[in-house]
Amino acid sequence: MWRYALNRLLQGIVTVWFIATATFLAMHAVPGDPMSSDRAVTPEIRKNLEAKYGLDKPLAEQYVIYLGNLARGDFGISFTQQNREVNDIIREHFPVSAILGILAIIFAALGGILWGALTALYRNKLPDIVIMFFVILGISVPSFVFAALGQLVLVKLNDLLGFSLLPVAGWGTVSHMLVPSLVLGLGTMAYLTRLMRSSMLEIINSDYLRTARAKGLPATRIFTHHQLRNAILPVVTVLGPSIAGITTGSFVVESVFAIPGLGRYFVQAVQQLDYTVIMGTTVFFGSFLVLMVIIVDLLYGFIDPRVRVS
Amino acid sequence: MFGLSWASSYFGGAKLSKGIDAATGTVTLALADEPPQLDSSRSTDTISSMVLGHVTEGLIKNGEGGKLEPGVAERWEITDTGATFWLRPDARWSDGKPVTAHDFVFAWRKAVDPKTASEYATIFFAIKNAEAINQGKAPLSSLGVTAVNDLTLRVELVRPVPYFDKLMVFKSYNPIREDFFKATAGRYGADADKLLYNGPFMITRWVHGAQLRMEKNPHYWDKTRAKVNVLDFAYFTSDPNALINLYKDGKIAVAGLNQENLNEALVKRWPINRFQRGSVFYMEFNHRKDRPTTNLHLRRAIQLVIDPDEVVYRVIKLPGNLPGRSLFPVWLDGNQGKFREEYPATRILPDAVEARRQLALAKKELGLKTLPPLTLLSDDGALGDKMTEYFQETLRRELGLTIRIDKQIFKQRLAKMSAGDFDLVLGGWNPDYPDPLTFADLFASWNSNNRGRYNNPKLDQLVAVAQISTDVRTRMDTFGEIQRILIEDPPMVPIYEPGVVYVVDPRLKGVVRRVAGFDPDYTSVSILEK
Numbered sequence: 001m002w003r004y005a006l007n008r009l010l011q012g013i014v015t016v017w018f019i020a021t022a023t024f025l026a027m028h029a030v031p032g033d034p035m036s037s038d039r040a041v042t043p044e045i046r047k048n049l050e051a052k053y054g055l056d057k058p059l060a061e062q063y064v065i066y067l068g069n070l071a072r073g074d075f076g077i078s079f080t081q082q083n084r085e086v087n088d089i090i091r092e093h094f095p096v097s098a099i100l101g102i103l104a105i106i107f108a109a110l111g112g113i114l115w116g117a118l119t120a121l122y123r124n125k126l127p128d129i130v131i132m133f134f135v136i137l138g139i140s141v142p143s144f145v146f147a148a149l150g151q152l153v154l155v156k157l158n159d160l161l162g163f164s165l166l167p168v169a170g171w172g173t174v175s176h177m178l179v180p181s182l183v184l185g186l187g188t189m190a191y192l193t194r195l196m197r198s199s200m201l202e203i204i205n206s207d208y209l210r211t212a213r214a215k216g217l218p219a220t221r222i223f224t225h226h227q228l229r230n231a232i233l234p235v236v237t238v239l240g241p242s243i244a245g246i247t248t249g250s251f252v253v254e255s256v257f258a259i260p261g262l263g264r265y266f267v268q269a270v271q272q273l274d275y276t277v278i279m280g281t282t283v284f285f286g287s288f289l290v291l292m293v294i295i296v297d298l299l300y301g302f303i304d305p306r307v308r309v310s
Numbered sequence: 311m312f313g314l315s316w317a318s319s320y321f322g323g324a325k326l327s328k329g330i331d332a333a334t335g336t337v338t339l340a341l342a343d344e345p346p347q348l349d350s351s352r353s354t355d356t357i358s359s360m361v362l363g364h365v366t367e368g369l370i371k372n373g374e375g376g377k378l379e380p381g382v383a384e385r386w387e388i389t390d391t392g393a394t395f396w397l398r399p400d401a402r403w404s405d406g407k408p409v410t411a412h413d414f415v416f417a418w419r420k421a422v423d424p425k426t427a428s429e430y431a432t433i434f435f436a437i438k439n440a441e442a443i444n445q446g447k448a449p450l451s452s453l454g455v456t457a458v459n460d461l462t463l464r465v466e467l468v469r470p471v472p473y474f475d476k477l478m479v480f481k482s483y484n485p486i487r488e489d490f491f492k493a494t495a496g497r498y499g500a501d502a503d504k505l506l507y508n509g510p511f512m513i514t515r516w517v518h519g520a521q522l523r524m525e526k527n528p529h530y531w532d533k534t535r536a537k538v539n540v541l542d543f544a545y546f547t548s549d550p551n552a553l554i555n556l557y558k559d560g561k562i563a564v565a566g567l568n569q570e571n572l573n574e575a576l577v578k579r580w581p582i583n584r585f586q587r588g589s590v591f592y593m594e595f596n597h598r599k600d601r602p603t604t605n606l607h608l609r610r611a612i613q614l615v616i617d618p619d620e621v622v623y624r625v626i627k628l629p630g631n632l633p634g635r636s637l638f639p640v641w642l643d644g645n646q647g648k649f650r651e652e653y654p655a656t657r658i659l660p661d662a663v664e665a666r667r668q669l670a671l672a673k674k675e676l677g678l679k680t681l682p683p684l685t686l687l688s689d690d691g692a693l694g695d696k697m698t699e700y701f702q703e704t705l706r707r708e709l710g711l712t713i714r715i716d717k718q719i720f721k722q723r724l725a726k727m728s729a730g731d732f733d734l735v736l737g738g739w740n741p742d743y744p745d746p747l748t749f750a751d752l753f754a755s756w757n758s759n760n761r762g763r764y765n766n767p768k769l770d771q772l773v774a775v776a777q778i779s780t781d782v783r784t785r786m787d788t789f790g791e792i793q794r795i796l797i798e799d800p801p802m803v804p805i806y807e808p809g810v811v812y813v814v815d816p817r818l819k820g821v822v823r824r825v826a827g828f829d830p831d832y833t834s835v836s837i838l839e840k
Binding site for chain 2: 031032033034036037038039040041042044045048049051052078080081082083084088089092093096148151152154155158159164167168169170171172255256257258259260261264265271272273
């Protein structure tokens with residue numbers, strides 16, 4: 001077990017190094033000049049700027065310096081927010097994205113498992129059809145539509161009630177988090193519902209369920225101990241990457257609800273060619289994703305004893 | 311739930327406040343984006359300018375109706391060779407210490423120091439040795455600015471600068487106190503407690519990406535200027551729907567409108583304000599040797615078919631925008647009145663027949679049967695797809711030109727412009743200071759912003775006159791002449807002067823919008839009691 005964990009961890013480090021290198025190369029290959037701005041600057045000022053950010057050195061040397069800093073956990077200073085370290089940006093804004101993401105994942109996982117199990121139990125009956133209709137909707141409608149819609153509903157609701165039940169935007173209290181995280185989790189919830197449904201259906205005719213029924217186990221115990229536990233495996237598999245995906249992909253929701261998460265910096269940095277922030281956020285999110293996948297792999301062993309053996 | 315309670319304490323749970331709270335004198339507003347940083351010597355963007363305008367003050371400040379008013383300087387004297395500023399003794403930093411001439415000397419030296427790498431260093435180049443210092447050819451101490459004593463600042467100029475008083479309003483000239491700057495260890499302006507304030511407000515709380523709260527600065531010399539206690543920029547978003555929803559929910563006092571929101575605002579009969587931002591957008595030609603757009607007749611043909619009225623009224627369709635007639639926008643002052651009233655720009659009316667005649671001449675001069683496809687460079691910013699498509703279609707229909715649209719991200723558009731990789735490009739200019747020169751020198755051959763490399767010796771000559779002449783009449787006549795050249799031998803075709811449309815809570819009075827200098831200005835807003 002420990003050997004396996006260590007092995008996975010080493011693989012993870014190599015993956016992160018690969019991500020870092022690929023991002024470094026891709027970023028420098030992207031057309032555009034990070035030092036350009038609205039106001040054209042004189043060649044001297046430009047030289048001063050390049051020297052300040054170490055862009056005057058050859059690319060290979062920049063790469064070595066960058067890897068060295070990376071090993072020390074130093075991502076450097078943002079090009080656009082010139083007095084802020086990338087580490088500060090991540091430290092201040094990632095918790096916000098993380099809280100939003102975790103809440104969204106809780107919504108998505110609980111909803112997905114519940115709805116998925118329900119649709120499987122009522123296969124081809126009315127509840128199945130109704131839920132699956134909404135699932136298709138949830139998968140096909142992009143999150144910015146839900147975000148705008150969610151906010152509009154809140155405005156109308158507050159208007160109707162005459163007082164602010166839930167704030168329409170901003171960040172700070174639990175009440176600020178509910179609607180954005182629900183909106184953020186909807187797509188994943190729909191996806192998990194479908195996944196749960198099909199994996200439930202797969203095992204519904206299996207031998208061990210027939211045996212369980214035959215030996216007279218109560219239906220609830222069959223459901224919780226045999227059906228749910230076996231069907232949940234694929235859901236757990238996608239849950240890890242989804243956590244990373246949701247936490248990193250919240251840019252639109254963050255923008256609509258004015259939430260100070262990391263997603264905004266992640267996207268803006270690319271538009272503004274803010275090299276250090278691009279590198280910092282990409283490597284950070286990359287490591288996060290890799291870590292989530294490793295954790296899921298390890299968790300597998302606990303949920304499914306068969307994995308532990310191999 | 312630990313995480314949640316931690317988060318709510320960390321990010322402050324008090325965000326359920328009203329847009330306008332008369333009891334506490336609080337106005338809640340939204341910011342389009344986070345200010346990147348608030349070091350006045352390096353700041354380049356408009357959001358930082360707006361924030362700095364509220365919490366810091368230079369020698370001279372913007373006053374009522376576009377006039378200049380004394381700021382830290384009580385009075386001043388500007389001559390052809392230099393300037394002297396006498397500082398008011400009661401100007402204070404937010405820690406209670408006086409603002410002195412030394413703070414200006416330190417800030418200005420820092421701004422031209424090559425190590426600072428300020429993009430606005432050039433705005434100091436009229437000061438003795440500024441350019442040499444910035445190129446690393448002279449020591450910092452040789453900069454032509456000295457503190458004669460704590461309250462007297464003397465500036466030496468290398469050439470007469472008739473608009474030097476207007477320059478003093480610009481944020482790069484704001485004071486920075488040396489001991490405080492050094493104590494921040496390279497993080498000056500990065501956080502609320504890493505900045506010293508000498509303006510009517512001070513930042514008491516800055517949660518990055520979420521909130522910037524300003525409170526009245528008790529040490530500010532003019533006690534009557536700030537009328538509310540708190541300006542709380544509690545939402546950072548530029549999403550127009552989010553803004554209007556926050557406004558509808560009573561959470562913010564001011565919200566910008568876009569095309570879709572405007573109809574709703576009209577239906578609800580909200581009081582709608584409009585404001586000209588002061589900038590000008592235009593289509594620029596490439597004048598590099600191998601480009602067909604070097605040909606005057608081709609440029610005139612394009613000028614004759616582009617109809618700014620159609621762009622503004624049928625493509626943009628938002629109130630507040632003005633059709634472009636000149637590089638000089640309507641708000642600029644002339645001799646007594648407005649420059650554009652005293653020197654009206656020749657109106658180019660769309661004339662397809664004349665345009666085709668010009669095109670034929672162009673083809674003959676260029677020795678071409680048909681013109682090669684022209685590349686129209688644009689970005690994902692203000693001049694959107696609709697406009698580029700309008701130009702593409704108009705030039706095809708009227709002149710039979712093939713236009714290739716090359717849409718890039720902002721930085722790449724700039725890179726391609728600098729490299730000369732375009733025939734036509736959509737660009738624009740925001741004024742740095744309220745003088746026609748901020749526009750007039752744009753197409754001078756030496757100006758690095760002249761990315762199309764327009765080269766007209768007559769224009770260069772006129773710009774040189776406007777730069778050093780101190781006689782108002784001579785300068786304005788010169789600008790009038792420059793305007794004529796820019797229309798007759800066009801380096802660009804003006805498209806429009808952009809405006810913004812916005813709603814303000816009727817209880818909020820005194821929001822000032824201005825074109826040069828920081829905008830919007832909430833320093834003297836007051837809350838109307840009901």
